[in-house]
Amino acid sequence: MLDDPARTRALRLRAQGLTGSPTGDVEGVCGRLVGIQAQELGFARLAFRPRCTGDVSASDVDAAVREGRLVWTWAMRGTLHLVRAADVAWLVGLLGPTFATRGRPRRLALGLDDAFCERALAVIRDVLATEGPQRRGTLAQRAGIDPRGQAPAHLLGLAAMRGLVRRVPAAAGRTPTFALLESEPTPLSEDEALTRLGGRYLAGHGPATAQDLAAWSGIGLRRARRALAAAAIPTPASPGDEGPHVTLLGHFDPYLLGYASRDLVLDPRHAKRIQAGGGFIAPAVLVDGRVVGTWRREEVDWLEPFEPLGAEVLAALERERVDVERFAGGS
Numbered sequence: 001m002l003d004d005p006a007r008t009r010a011l012r013l014r015a016q017g018l019t020g021s022p023t024g025d026v027e028g029v030c031g032r033l034v035g036i037q038a039q040e041l042g043f044a045r046l047a048f049r050p051r052c053t054g055d056v057s058a059s060d061v062d063a064a065v066r067e068g069r070l071v072w073t074w075a076m077r078g079t080l081h082l083v084r085a086a087d088v089a090w091l092v093g094l095l096g097p098t099f100a101t102r103g104r105p106r107r108l109a110l111g112l113d114d115a116f117c118e119r120a121l122a123v124i125r126d127v128l129a130t131e132g133p134q135r136r137g138t139l140a141q142r143a144g145i146d147p148r149g150q151a152p153a154h155l156l157g158l159a160a161m162r163g164l165v166r167r168v169p170a171a172a173g174r175t176p177t178f179a180l181l182e183s184e185p186t187p188l189s190e191d192e193a194l195t196r197l198g199g200r201y202l203a204g205h206g207p208a209t210a211q212d213l214a215a216w217s218g219i220g221l222r223r224a225r226r227a228l229a230a231a232a233i234p235t236p237a238s239p240g241d242e243g244p245h246v247t248l249l250g251h252f253d254p255y256l257l258g259y260a261s262r263d264l265v266l267d268p269r270h271a272k273r274i275q276a277g278g279g280f281i282a283p284a285v286l287v288d289g290r291v292v293g294t295w296r297r298e299e300v301d302w303l304e305p306f307e308p309l310g311a312e313v314l315a316a317l318e319r320e321r322v323d324v325e326r327f328a329g330g331s
Helices: 005-015 026-033 041-045 058-066 085-109 114-131 136-143 151-161 190-205 210-217 221-230 268-274 311-328
Strands: 070-074 080-084 165-168 177-180 246-249 284-287 290-295 303-305
Touching: 005 190, 026 058, 026 070, 026 080, 026 085, 026 190, 041 058, 058 070, 070 085, 070 151, 080 085, 085 151, 085 190, 114 136, 114 151, 114 177, 136 151, 136 177, 151 165, 190 210, 190 221, 210 221, 246 311, 268 290
Parallel strands: none
Antiparallel strands: 070 080, 070 165, 165 177, 246 284, 284 290, 290 303
């Protein structure tokens, strides 16, 4: 399948919900993709727009996070994601220990030894249970560490990887705020959780390889191979013949983060236009599964194509731009 680039792109578009019938609601999108990267909630919102029905807006994403239907926590690759409440227990149970262990040397370097962390996590649990959501600095002080520097972020990250806390939108400003994570434990063995992860990943990203799963999840190639070997391989839906497919993707879209390599969808000559350095992924213009430019929310000069685009594509992109504003609600 991966030997046919055009068909692979078409099948991935369909698996990700970018073509075919819209997913419907924001919880369905997270269920389909397992999770949406959400280092910034504002960036994460746009991943839902092209995958949902036309009556869904950014405010629906915010409401789902506030109400706990979508949980904002550390998951794949040890980074912040939005995941369904129904999935958070088994995902954190599978992924949390891996990334908590990887983060231990940094915690020790910051003065957060194991015994201190256990005491601090107990304090955080009690504070959130009795007083409700709190800002990161407040929790750091109550746990006995300086709210300045990197230690609070690493302590709260550990709390999330233990399944203790979730991020919640701040009432004002951009200060990280945390609430107690209340989820029913899902009694899955590692093999059961890996099988579920592999099957869900393929259903929302396939066709894909073990290398793709390892890169997307951060579980390592050996466990990725185990996950796919045990998973039921979904029968790919027909990609259909729907004419030119034109989409505006936001920052950090799953279509660009879900695989080990972007070469299938992005000409390496233009790779730095999408990721200039570090982990920042720019908004992308997608035509038939290929990245052909970048864009931004501006009145003028909003589109930066890598190559000349025809009148039909430009007209479709203008409709997409209008829908971005509809989705954002003027924000």
